[in-house]
Amino acid sequence: xxxxxxxxxxxxxxxxxxxxxxxxxxxxxxxxxxxxxxxxxxxxxxxxxxxxxxxxxxxxxxxxxxxxxxxxxxxxxxxxxxxxxxxxxxxxxxxxxxxxxxxxxxxxxxxxxxxxxxxxxxxxxxxxxxxxxxxxxxxxxxxxxxxxxxxxxxxxxxxxxxxxxxxxxxxxxxxxxxxxxxxxxxxxxxxxxxxxxxxxxxxxxxxxxxxxxxxxxxxxxxxxxxxxxxxxxxxxxxxxxxxxxxxxxxxxxxxxxxxxxxxxxxxxxxxxxxxxxxxxxxxxxxxxxxxxxxxxxxxxxxxxxxxxxxxxxx
Numbered sequence: 570x571x572x573x574x575x576x577x578x579x580x581x582x583x584x585x586x587x588x589x590x591x592x593x594x595x596x597x598x599x600x601x602x603x604x605x606x607x608x609x610x611x612x613x614x615x616x617x618x619x620x621x622x623x624x625x626x627x628x629x630x631x632x633x634x635x636x637x638x639x640x641x642x643x644x645x646x647x648x649x650x651x652x653x654x655x656x657x658x659x660x661x662x663x664x665x666x667x668x669x670x671x672x673x674x675x676x677x678x679x680x681x682x683x684x685x686x687x688x689x690x691x692x693x694x695x696x697x698x699x700x701x702x703x704x705x706x707x708x709x710x711x712x713x714x715x716x717x718x719x720x721x722x723x724x725x726x727x728x729x730x731x732x733x734x735x736x737x738x739x740x741x742x743x744x745x746x747x748x749x750x751x752x753x754x755x756x757x758x759x760x761x762x763x764x765x766x767x768x769x770x771x772x773x774x775x776x777x778x779x780x781x782x783x784x785x786x787x788x789x790x791x792x793x794x795x796x797x798x799x800x801x802x803x804x805x806x807x808x809x810x811x812x813x814x815x816x817x818x819x820x821x822x823x824x825x826x827x828x829x830x831x832x833x834x835x836x837x838x839x840x841x842x843x844x845x846x847x848x849x850x851x852x853x854x855x856x857x858x859x860x861x862x863x864x865x866x867x868x869x870x871x872x873x874x875x876x877x878x879x880x881x882x883x
Contacts, residue, residue, distance in 0.1 A: 571604055638706060768862065769834050779822075
């Protein structure tokens with residue numbers, strides 16, 4: 570059903586923007602456009618139903634799952650629950666077709682490797698009950714996160730990841746078409762929309778013990794040694810030691826098998842994105858949005874405890 574919908578959606582999109590005869594654009598869309606499930610708010614939540622998809626407020630949890638808390642003893646902000654059985658169809662083969670996905674957020678500083686929790690429950694939905702936050706704990710950034718709960722539905726939408734020169738050419742020829750498939754957020758699955766750095770690579774580095782290499786994989790060993798010398802000359806002894814003892818050895822490991830590392834990074838895909846929803850009172854930094862990424866190998870094994878979150882903002 571997904572592939573049938575995707576092909577028809579591409580045909581209709583090309584017709585809408587008068588690109589039916591453009592074989593190059595048609596080939597690009599048929600090869601690379603994926604299906605995302607776009608989230609739509611359908612009214613404030615009154616909690617009259619249990620187990621429906623929603624953003625903000627309180628989750629419906631089974632007895633086996635407690636509201637997660639940080640190591641500092643604060644409870645995570647509940648962002649969303651998605652009843653996968655409510656989707657028109659699954660947007661990707663590796664995603665489960667039933668059960669509940671829960672998304673919780675901790676401190677959103679810094680904007681990379683954001684603290685969070687993703688939980689998957691595939692048990693009896695009759696066991697779900699409306700959860701109360703831990704009574705003896707405070708919420709992370711609770712005074713800044715007075716969000717308004719909303720019921721949500723999902724509808725399929727075409728999504729095109731950034732392909733570099735190919736998507737630049739598409740934008741030049743069919744700007745409105747490009748924006749319709751490129752400018753996506755508030756979705757389950759689809760293409761990454763962040764515009765700062767290589768988010769999939771960042772996720773891979775952070776989950777592979779190489780976080781110290783963030784924003785440094787393009788550098789040479791000598792460039793890092795020069796930065797260490799500059800830090801030492803400026804009295805930043807600890808930073809110089811960090812570069813010499815951590816960053817440079819990791820760069821050597823990365824460069825020795827760079828093509829393999831970059832190939833593994835491409836397995837990291839967008840699982841869920843959530844924007845600064847005005848109706849829900851959400852604002853992530855400067856009207857940015859959250860991107861939850863997962864390694865497809867983890868997804869196949871239903872392992873949701875190794876995900877990564879990026880906060881994309883201007």
